[in-house]
Amino acid sequence: MDYFCVVSRDDIAERWSQALQKELKRVDPESLAGGPSMLGICLAHWDCLQQAGRERLLKQAHDTKLLLLVLTDHPKTDQGREVIRRGAKGYGNTFVTASLLMEMVKVVKAGDIWAGPEVLQSVLRQLLEQVDPPTETLVERFGLSEREAEVLAEVMAGVSNKVAARRLDITERTVKAHMSAILNKTGARDRVELILLAQRAEQNAV
Template sequence: MGHLLFTASSVLAGYWEDALGEARRCERLPVPPRDRDAALWLDLASLGAAQQGADWPNLCRCYRVVALSSAPNDAEGMHWLQLGVSGYAHAYAGADELRQIAASVAAGGTWLGRSLLLQLCQRFGALVPPTERADWRERVSSREAEVIAILKQGRSNKEIARELDIAERTVKAHLTAIFHKFGVEDRFQLLLKLTQSAH
């Protein structure tokens, strides 16, 4: 996957290039259509008024847009997520995290900060039908159904492990199996899919 870097900061561009490897800095927002396999790393602090009013839903259909903020907060993250971005994170996240973000969005996943992710899981989890009435129940084991029931509450892996009295790595194994069964990459996509299957 190619990386396009949109930032007015040469320091930030160099930092991203070091973390991501092969990348190209762009002075202007790219014009769609381009390549859905390309990731557009967007420095929110570098957006002028005209760029903030760009056709972001269309840009997000043409690129895997990762919005990066030097002062991330849940409200801003929610705004960009509603516009269709594939990820929202701190502009100066560690190099390992930036590479994880790149891998996640390349695989079709959504990358969000922990608190925003759990908040969204709780919001969409409330729309998922109760386990005993759910169409998806027959596709998962009893333990996997228990994991989903707690996941719907917007709980972390550690909290799920504590509630079920199992190891956190066991929770991760259950989630991996569940994601595979439903053809999704992360918990947010899973809950969206379970919500859609209710209608």
């Protein structure tokens, strides 16, 4: 998998490269408008991008398999909610510690979303308000098992894997395994896409 970084500052590019212990293919923010599409993981320094560059990256993340991690000097819940809703897979601080940056990449590569709890809960709450009922159509359409349906119901309630595990009296690892199976069966790439899929399924079922 290729690793890219969209950044104008050498010190930030070097910081990210050292943290991940990988050579990042550096993309000039000014070349985004007419440059080729990227495939792989892209770390983008949001503060160095003009609006047009941000829009192109978000469109690419939404339309392709680009795993976009938005990093900003001053994270805000509203901004995080917006970029995650529009296709980014990660949102955090530009100067996050090396261990947390590695964790962010690991989570995103595994098909989940990485952001602060306030951002994720805000995204999920906003989306879940539009889904009612949230699970029945997906369970029937994709042939989910009884346990997968239970895990899906917890996801649609907006809870974390840890809380879902406690409620269902199973391990967190088992919840993650069921979530992987649900994503595979439905074709959704992450929780946000799963909720949007449920929303469309319910609207079509009416």
